Amino acid sequence: MFVIRMAVRETRASWRRLLFFFICIAVGVAAIVTLRSVIQSVREVFGQEARNLVAADVLISTTRNWTPEARATIERRLAAANADARTDTVETPTMVRPQDTAKTKTRMAELRAIGPEFPLYGTMTLEDGQTYRHEMLKDRGALVRPELLTALDVKVGDAIVIGQLPFTIRGVIANEPGRRVGDFSLGPRIMIDIADVETTGLLAAGSRVRRVLLVRVPEREVRPLVRQLRDDFKNQFVNARSFRSDDDEIGRDFDRAENYLSLVGLVIVILGGIAVSSVTRVFVLQKIRPIAVLKCVGARSGQIIAVYLLQVLTLGLAGSLLGLLLARGAVASIPYFVPPIDTSSAGTLLSEVNYGVTWSAAAQGLGIGALVSLLFSIVPLLQVRFIKPSLLLRDETSTAGFDWTRAVAVTLVGAALVALTAWQAASWTVGLAVCAGFAGLAVILVFVGRLLVSVVAPLSNARSFPLRHAVLHLSRPGNQTRVILLAVGLGAFFIVGVRSLQGSLLEELSMQMSEDSPDMFLMDIQREQADGVRAFLADPARGAGPAKLIPVLRARVTGVEGRETQLESFEDVRARGSLAREYTVTYRDQLEANETVVEGRFWSGPATEPEISVEQDLAERFNLNVGDLVRFDLLGRTIIARITSLREVDWRDSRAGGFMFVFRPGVLDQLPQWYIAPLKGPPDVQARARFQHDLVARFGNVSVIDFRDILLTIRDAMSKVTLAISVVGALVLFSGGLILIGAVAMTKFQRVYEAAVFKTLGASTGTIARMLLFEYGVLGALAGLVGSLGAVALTWGVSRFALDIPWRVFAGEHLAGVALTAILVAAIGVLSSYDVLRHKPLMTLRAE
């Protein structure tokens, strides 16, 4: 009762002074909630998109006929998983031709037979404003892709022969859910009714048919169902997968972005926490007398601490609520900042992202806001216990010995912070690393503070009064040097660190989002076709981007003789697992842009002695070193090559193809080989279809894999993630700045009195201002420097261990960080003492 009433009264009385506290928490929580909401919304839509792409939650497929046993098992599992919809489809490639025998064309097409429930997600859209209804397929109707019309020279209403039977084209497919994007495609899609597929005679023994059962289940059942089915059909020809493939690059990018954003959110909150801590410390200092009075009238320390904790908690929650409001505003304003990307075809897939604050993000934000408020205020509040009521009788400062309670509290709070960090970063390693870095930096800053004091000590004989006194201030016991160094140093550390990481991550994402990255892949170009294909691709009328034909060969490793690895026979190699697989190898005379030699030297020019360069991870995995000999079986020939270099390959930028083994030219040149070519196809959909059609018409055995649609979808999602990262970066800068200001301004309470005394002793306003400028400037520069150096370590660690991206150093960010910190701290130091400088000293002295 007392605690609650007292907390209410104290809040009423001191909310203005704690406003800063309130804002710190609000900004931190706003950041967390905003970024979590954005990433969750985008992820949600992306998940929805992934569902649309496969038209189901779970796909259960087989390349055989369904056996009754398999179906029975599936039915049982589906019932257990509360599947509420399912539909069978049958897919097979087949040859089609016009029924009109005057047209002698035939074309390979991808036939898909669907039931009335198809699709379970997404909608099938048709050209010419037609709306898809399953009835269109009744009585041997067919829907086809526009490419087929061109290829067969037919139009809607004409009949085509599929298998033994004629089907009437009833419409043209614009967009089809459940198309396997990025998959190897033999030809344009044809959709028919599943009831008709058996009659075509195409499904005989030996047919290449994929039967897919599309299932809709509640979200939480997706993973367990897939796992269960995989377990059920471990050794059978039934495969189950969910709409999201866990190991794809998009998933990794999302994880990377979300981990990064979580870390940043945490950083903001920790910055807020530092602010909370310094506010609480000053608050307790200012409350010494009222606390002594409370003790004098019978309040126990525990009760008083409870009063202030309750107050902090209330403010923390209120700040968090304000943060939620801020987040709502920020999230709601996002659509105004996101320009619609590439309105053609798949580019608008994510346009329906519903930007709102998600419940889980809001709950997390509130929880973290309150928790951090508590954690960071409890240690300073423990000081309450040492306030002796006797100070009401005479002035005295209490000195306490080693305080076990405080030590325990610090330990507990530290552990809680580690847990919190780990939770937010979704990794114990990261949580520990971040906290260890934090603690390490704090220790360094304290050390640097001591060092600074002894280094500048000689300057206390300086002639300049302001300089002399600035130095004296720095080295006087019980001053604010340590506090400022700590708070500002950590603040600078986080801001510079986050901005560098942001730069690094954005560069990483933009590399993947690059407009020039290939969206089409040509395979199996025969040697004698190479010149023809080159000429075809170079024809500006085709509209394709520049392409390079890469020669490839297939090789098996059949032996290794090296320092660490000795594999005499192929059996030995096989014992090493995947080393025995068939590798696609190439030869060339230069490194690609995404490669760096990490050991040895890359050759120049051809040689007759076989040499290879090995991808670093593979080399590590199988203990291959420079100088080792590797025996390959290439088309029945044995080639023993010496490893002369190890390469690091940036797989995310593998537009030139990533190769485990690259040979030195000279040995493989004359061996049978073929070419692959990644390229950027024509951007226009029609031109693209024509391009593929013409290419395959001229070079029949060349396969084309088109993954433009999936690329566009990824790009769209990534641009949103990029925006979120930038917004959050700005938030960090803002909240960091705020916290720097706060931390410095907090020391004002100590400065004010001194400044006033100086003034009564005759120091001019200018002199005091210069004195403050020196003092704070030195502190700021030093804190900025240490923080900035710490940030270099931070970016290295986080890039390498948390985000899995190459480490980049942004020197400009770091230098600017140091300079800006110094300027900012000096400016705040002077400005926050502005009232002292301006007003009559007596007012300050009296108020004190």
Next chain:
Amino acid sequence: MIALTNVSKTVTSGSQPLTILHPLTVTIPAGTFIAVVGPSGSGKSTLLGLIAGLDAPTSGSVAIDGTDITKLDEDGLAKLRGEKIGFVFQFFHLIPSLTALENVSVPLEIAGAADATDRARGLLQEVGLTGRAHHYPSQLSGGEQQRVALARALANNPPILLADEPTGNLDSANGRHIMDLLQNIHSARRTTLALVTHDRELAALADARLVLRDGHVVEHVGVDVVASRSVAGSGGQAVAGAS
């Protein structure tokens, strides 16, 4: 009843130990109005602090109604102060963030009184400040602040009231008002009242008197004291074990 046995207080100032209060044994019966008199630095506030348990003696024991308070921990002392002791300071020491009424109700709330606000209102009435209940300390005059402090000291109806130069920071009219209130309270409630003052005139109002100088009792009237009586460090017949 307040019983001090061999109580002394030594503090270390710099490297020099400084004895603020030399060993003293004194018993103050319940209901006594005792004045503790002496110049600045004579140890009279220290004595008061020791009685209130605000300070711990270097040696000896302090018993309030038979309880040795030197054996109590901080929380035990706080409880004791809440129940048994009211304190009035020279500088009022009201909590600036609370109104007059709230300042008075705080001890009641700490003690867990259900009708804290009503009782606080009654106490304010008793000191003549009904109209000022919702003012903050900064809006009150010195005399008014001290009356609020007095009301606060009375909140839990303590058997012992300790006043440390309660008029020292007030003009004479206000000072007289406070003294009248203290005397009225003492006689109306049979409260033990210990008044620290350097004003001999005020001290004359008391039933008993204890005069201190440099930590020694140099004069006592109306109470039994066993102490080093010597003036100005002449050693003397210290009864207490320590010297």
Next chain:
Amino acid sequence: MLSPPVKSAPDHRPRLVVLGDSLTAGLGLDVKDAYPTLLQQKLHAAGIDLRVVNAGISGDTSAGGLSRVDLALEGDVRLMLLALGGNDALRALPVEELRRNLSTIIERAQARGVTVILAGMEAPPNFGQDYTAAFREVYMSLAEQYKVPFVPFLLHGVAGVDRLNQPDGIHPTAEGARVIADHVWPIIEPLARVATARKPSGARGAPRG
């Protein structure tokens, strides 16, 4: 020591080259379980001193086979089992291209004095009867035209039998590979005996590539 280094210590035994695709390379299998290895074992057991060279490359089409036939035939090659076309079938490449590639391969081998054994492939029925029939006809007419020993369907008795195929339904299991070897052996054996009795062919050292 690893041996032999490239272009040295050649194996002087006469050779049987199997020019094929993943079925020959033994995709998904241990090389010792691929059918060419089994043929080697049968030859050895039968006392025929003929070295089997597995020139199977996964994913290779008849066009790919054509581009590497000269290299594959370097050395003392007596016999060639031509087992290509599976990938042409899976991708439904034009049958005329298949015919042209295979006939050129046969001609080049015969020009070197190598005895060619042609193994036929079937196109899967899902491509429609027109295509499967045309595909089958290519092998029959080539066997007829070049008078080569002919295995009408390499995967006879294996295709479509679940237990003999890997989960992809295309590639044989080790047991499936044994069926293939058993199926081909009766044709290989007499030819191998004749071939090893012969003097080395005189067409060595033809230009590569």
